[in-house]
Amino acid sequence: MPGFSDRLGRWIVSVVILVVLAVQAIAALALTPGPVEKPPFLWPFLNYPMYSAPHYEGEGIPRFEVVATTSDGREIEVTKENLGTDFWIFRNAFLLPFEQQGMRDELEPGVGLFERRHGVSVVEVRLEDRPLVLTRDGTEDGPSEVRGVARRTSPDGPWEWEVSP
Amino acid sequence: MSKLFDAWRKYWFTPAPLLDLAVARITIVGFQLWWIARPPYHGALLARTELSDALYDPLPILHALVAPVGWSYRPGAEVLEVVLILTVAAGALGLIGLFTNAALLVFALGCAFLQSFLYSFGDFHHPEAVLILALGLLALSPSGGALSVDDLRRRFRRAREAGRFLDFDLKRAESAFAGWPLKVTGWVFVLIYASGAYFKLRNAGIDWANGYTLSYRMMEDALRWDIPLGAWLSAHHVLMVGLSWMSLVFEATFALAMLVPITRWVFVPLGASFHLGIYFTMGATFQGYVAAYSVFVPWRAGLERLARRFGRPERRPVVLYDAACPLCVRSVTFLRYWDWLERLKLKPLQEVGQEEDLDPDALRREMHVVFPDGSVERGFFGFRRLLRELPPLWWLRPIFHLPGASSLGPRIYASMARRRRRILCDGEGCAVHDS
Numbered sequence: 001m002p003g004f005s006d007r008l009g010r011w012i013v014s015v016v017i018l019v020v021l022a023v024q025a026i027a028a029l030a031l032t033p034g035p036v037e038k039p040p041f042l043w044p045f046l047n048y049p050m051y052s053a054p055h056y057e058g059e060g061i062p063r064f065e066v067v068a069t070t071s072d073g074r075e076i077e078v079t080k081e082n083l084g085t086d087f088w089i090f091r092n093a094f095l096l097p098f099e100q101q102g103m104r105d106e107l108e109p110g111v112g113l114f115e116r117r118h119g120v121s122v123v124e125v126r127l128e129d130r131p132l133v134l135t136r137d138g139t140e141d142g143p144s145e146v147r148g149v150a151r152r153t154s155p156d157g158p159w160e161w162e163v164s165p
Numbered sequence: 166m167s168k169l170f171d172a173w174r175k176y177w178f179t180p181a182p183l184l185d186l187a188v189a190r191i192t193i194v195g196f197q198l199w200w201i202a203r204p205p206y207h208g209a210l211l212a213r214t215e216l217s218d219a220l221y222d223p224l225p226i227l228h229a230l231v232a233p234v235g236w237s238y239r240p241g242a243e244v245l246e247v248v249l250i251l252t253v254a255a256g257a258l259g260l261i262g263l264f265t266n267a268a269l270l271v272f273a274l275g276c277a278f279l280q281s282f283l284y285s286f287g288d289f290h291h292p293e294a295v296l297i298l299a300l301g302l303l304a305l306s307p308s309g310g311a312l313s314v315d316d317l318r319r320r321f322r323r324a325r326e327a328g329r330f331l332d333f334d335l336k337r338a339e340s341a342f343a344g345w346p347l348k349v350t351g352w353v354f355v356l357i358y359a360s361g362a363y364f365k366l367r368n369a370g371i372d373w374a375n376g377y378t379l380s381y382r383m384m385e386d387a388l389r390w391d392i393p394l395g396a397w398l399s400a401h402h403v404l405m406v407g408l409s410w411m412s413l414v415f416e417a418t419f420a421l422a423m424l425v426p427i428t429r430w431v432f433v434p435l436g437a438s439f440h441l442g443i444y445f446t447m448g449a450t451f452q453g454y455v456a457a458y459s460v461f462v463p464w465r466a467g468l469e470r471l472a473r474r475f476g477r478p479e480r481r482p483v484v485l486y487d488a489a490c491p492l493c494v495r496s497v498t499f500l501r502y503w504d505w506l507e508r509l510k511l512k513p514l515q516e517v518g519q520e521e522d523l524d525p526d527a528l529r530r531e532m533h534v535v536f537p538d539g540s541v542e543r544g545f546f547g548f549r550r551l552l553r554e555l556p557p558l559w560w561l562r563p564i565f566h567l568p569g570a571s572s573l574g575p576r577i578y579a580s581m582a583r584r585r586r587r588i589l590c591d592g593e594g595c596a597v598h599d600s
Contacts, residue, residue: 009342010178010341013178013342014173016302016305017345020298020349020353021349021352021356024352024353024356025356027360028356028359028363029359029360029363040224040284040289041224041225043224043281043284044226044280044294044295044297044298045294045298046291046294047360048291048357048358048364049364049368050291050361051365051378051382052364052365052367052369053378054368054369054373054377054378055377055381055382056372056377059377059381061381061384061385061388063388084215085212085216087390088288089212089286091288092220092287092288093220106220106287109217109219109220110220113215113216113217132388134377134384136402137402138400139399
């Protein structure tokens with residue numbers, strides 16, 4: 001017959017087991033409602049939807065290039081290296097604003113970081129894509145296109161967006 | 166209802182090997198410690214301190230962790246560095262098992278704090294989540310019950326209280342609380358993989374396995390991280406179709422690894438290959454999953470098998486020790502602790518008969534080891550030769566054979582033996598010895 005502390009321990013551990021598995025199950029299947037829905041809300045309990053969207057033959061795999069135009073007319077490519085950060089911060093600041101309207105506010109701090117590091121004033125940011133097209137035998141170069149331009153008339157002015165659908 | 170409780174108790178609280186839990190602690194803590202102690206991790210933390218507040222969007226767990234100093238407090242570089250140092254120190258203690266539970270709790274919280282800070286700038290990833298959860302579970306369990314300094318000290322203390330060497334087999338140590346953290350981590354893996362399969366099938370159906378989906382992702386990541394192997398593999402359509410189906414079936418059926426344990430022989434190597442494969446082809450850093458897979462491995466059963474195959478020889482080296490001396494008892498306790506293959510026989514010199522032709526005074530001066538070939542080694546040289554029989558201590562062998570070790574080692578041994586008589590043997594046992 002287990003002692004009191006043993007039985008108490010089992011009760012406590014049982015609650016821990018139930019909570020951990022229940023929260024992980026809720027997060028895993030995205031059963032969370034309202035504000036909790038955004039996946040990292042419950043971090044480290046997460047769902048795992050990455051890589052789940054389907055792709056098909058003939059689709060283009062994007063290869064992006066970000067070009068900043070300074071107030072004196074120079075064009076400088078923006079990379080994660082010359083931004084001094086990792087790919088994910090670079091993507092949030094310079095790629096996602098062109099893809100998601102809700103992310104457009106992220107451009108300004110990214111541009112600010114670039115301006116501070118390079119001592120320049122940026123008036124235009126252009127996103128170009130040189131895609132690779134999927135074929136059954138691998139990939140081949142697709143046509144390049146400008147995916148979007150964000151520009152402002154003055155260094156502190158609001159950004160105006162031209163984004164291709 | 167009581168049947169349900171019984172089933173619950175039987176599943177989660179059946180006594181399980183402490184060794185299995187301890188190995189899981191060592192692999193998971195070891196990996197996470199290495200992960201956060203790398204210079205790039207430190208660099209990533211510092212790089213984020215330079216980002217503007219406009220990009221800072223703390224995860225709820227970070228809010229909770231910094232709440233004592235302010236709900237929206239943003240830690241600066243100095244604070245992050247102090248937390249990193251404390252976390253690494255706690256991880257090192259957790260790894261060797263010194264103050265294990267407290268150390269693991271600090272380590273788990275420190276890792277959660279640092280990682281959630283990294284993910285508080287609009288972007289988050291998945292590899293660390295299961296490790297952080299597993300660390301929290303280990304902190305609440307008797308994971309220091311074996312293969313730890315805590316456990317060794319506990320055995321020393323019991324031997325001292327008993328006034329004699331208490332023989333034991335580390336492999337047989339069990340606890341009713343040793344199984345649940347491993348099982349919960351296993352089920353978390355099941356839910357993670359089920360989530361992966363669920364979203365693939367919900368968003369793409371079986372089109373997900375058309376080969377182009379994986380080819381697209383592999384090439385995209387290969388371009389992003391500059392991985393030629395991924396770019397090359399992604400061009401092989403039939404291979405991509407095969408790997409896609411394999412991934413989907415693996416994720417959807419991983420629950421079998423928990424329900425039918427024998428299937429772990431398939432799932433664990435396959436999963437390890439899967440995660441290492443996506444690291445080498447796509448740069449996805451899920452290597453930590455491989456470390457956490459240690460929860461699925463029956464380490465004790467494996468060691469038992471090794472002991473049956475390579476251990477328990479008919480003629481074993483016999484370690485003759487002074488049962489009346491605490492330091493000697495402590496030394497043989499230490500030897501037995503690493504004698505996983507049961508290759509040593511430990512015998513008090515008080516039981517040595519005159520027919521064994523050994524000098525009783527010499528036996529009291531230093532440890533003697535009688536090897537199966539009849540040779541006798543003493544003190545440092547006996548210990549050095551014994552190391553051959555103790556695989557977990559093989560890493561010490563090169564050190565004990567360094568140039569000069571043969572002259573320095575015996576001196577150190579003799580010095581400890583002298584201190585033993587003077588300092589450590591002033592209890593009851595040593596009174597007998599000195600007389």
